[in-house]
Amino acid sequence: MDDVDEVFKALADPTRRRLLDELFARDGQTLTELEEGVPMTRFGVMKHLRILEEAGLITTRRQGRSKLHFLNAVPIRLIHDRWVSKYAETWAAGLSGLKSELESEPERVEEEDDE
Amino acid sequence: MSDSQAVVDGTAMAVFETYIKTTPERLWEAITDPAMRAKYSFGVEVRSDWTPGSRYESSVPGVVEIATGENVEVDPPHRLVQTFTALWSDDVKAVGESRVTWEIEPVGSSCRLTVTHDHLPAGAHGEVYGGWPMILAGLKTLLETGENLDTPGSLMYAEASGWER
Numbered sequence: 557m558d559d560v561d562e563v564f565k566a567l568a569d570p571t572r573r574r575l576l577d578e579l580f581a582r583d584g585q586t587l588t589e590l591e592e593g594v595p596m597t598r599f600g601v602m603k604h605l606r607i608l609e610e611a612g613l614i615t616t617r618r619q620g621r622s623k624l625h626f627l628n629a630v631p632i633r634l635i636h637d638r639w640v641s642k643y644a645e646t647w648a649a650g651l652s653g654l655k656s657e658l659e660s661e662p663e664r665v666e667e668e669d670d671e
Numbered sequence: 672m673s674d675s676q677a678v679v680d681g682t683a684m685a686v687f688e689t690y691i692k693t694t695p696e697r698l699w700e701a702i703t704d705p706a707m708r709a710k711y712s713f714g715v716e717v718r719s720d721w722t723p724g725s726r727y728e729s730s731v732p733g734v735v736e737i738a739t740g741e742n743v744e745v746d747p748p749h750r751l752v753q754t755f756t757a758l759w760s761d762d763v764k765a766v767g768e769s770r771v772t773w774e775i776e777p778v779g780s781s782c783r784l785t786v787t788h789d790h791l792p793a794g795a796h797g798e799v800y801g802g803w804p805m806i807l808a809g810l811k812t813l814l815e816t817g818e819n820l821d822t823p824g825s826l827m828y829a830e831a832s833g834w835e836r
Contacts, residue, residue: 559690583685615686615785626686633808 559612560638563631566611571596572604576613579627586622684789687803692781693814699748701814702773711809721745727753735759740768750774755788757799766795784810 566572571594578593579585591601605625608614615628691698701707705716708729715737719727723745729737736758744752751773757763770790776783786807788800812818 584683612688612690615688617684617686626684628686628688629804630687630689630807630811633804634811637808637812 559631560635562611563613563635566607566613569604569607571600572608575601575604575608576627579614579625583626584617584624586624590625682789683791683793683795684787685791685800685803687786687788687807688783689807689811690778690781690783691811691814695748695775695777695782697814698775698782698784701810702751703747707813711813712806721747740771743770748775760798762796763799766792766799769795769799 574594575590578590582589587598587601587605590605591598594601596604605614609616612631613628615626617624617626693701701711703717703719703721705718709716712729714731714734715729716732717727717729719725719742721727721742723742725742725745726739727742728739731737738755738757738759740754740756742751742753744750753771753773754768755771756768757766768790769788769792772785772787772789774783774785774787776785784807786803788803791800
């Protein structure tokens with residue numbers, strides 16, 4: 557199976573996306589801490605974490621007696637580079653330029669002086 | 672990027688990892704050669720003589736200073752430990768000195784590249800360590816396909832610096 561297939565498969569589950577959100581909010585959590593965020597048995601959470609780790613979406617580190625889980629966004633960035641930016645980023649860049657232009661204060665358009 | 676990180680011994684850390692189909696030697700070169708580095712880091716070049724204890728400077732020449740620090744451990748093509756002080760804005764300068772460890776481990780016909788950014792103060796500004804996924808994804812794409820990223824974000828500084836892809 558291709559790496560990208562594994563990433564999409566791992567992301568195609570609400571509990572696993574929730575676990576990634578938990579790590580985004582606070583990186584480096586233990587299994588016990590992650591269990592509190594999802595309504596599921598310890599075994600269920602372990603199973604989901606293993607799928608996320610196999611897809612490269614999380615990495616783990618031993619710290620004394622506990623195992624810490626870290627969000628690894630590199631595979632998501634690869635998907636972004638391949639599947640998102642091509643279709644969306646040119647537009648997004650244009651739109652964010654429009655947004656800052658519209659939100660800039662009118663007098664700044666007339667006065668070129670620095671603040 | 673995230674709101675907070677693991678706090679270990681009072682400091683925070685973040686860990687990034689990717690598998691790249693290449694040799695450790697080629698990967699080491701991509702990390703330490705200024706021209707190759709610029710191709711996947713938004714035009715940011717890293718200059719150093721890469722001896723243990725030497726300094727390094729990373730910048731988009733003539734545009735923006737990015738970071739500076741010491742090469743604490745230099746063991747090509749396996750391990751590079753650097754201190755890291757971000758310089759691109761007042762917010763990131765305020766974070767002060769942290770540590771970046773690059774580890775290359777051959778796995779079959781590929782290498783596992785791990786970047787650990789630690790010794791960060793708890794609650795450190797996310798920008799300081801938030802660029803690694805973009806950089807590692809760009810590095811993997813460059814080494815595996817020979818292609819530079821040409822998305823608008825990856826060309827952020829390229830035009831300003833006159834840097835040629």
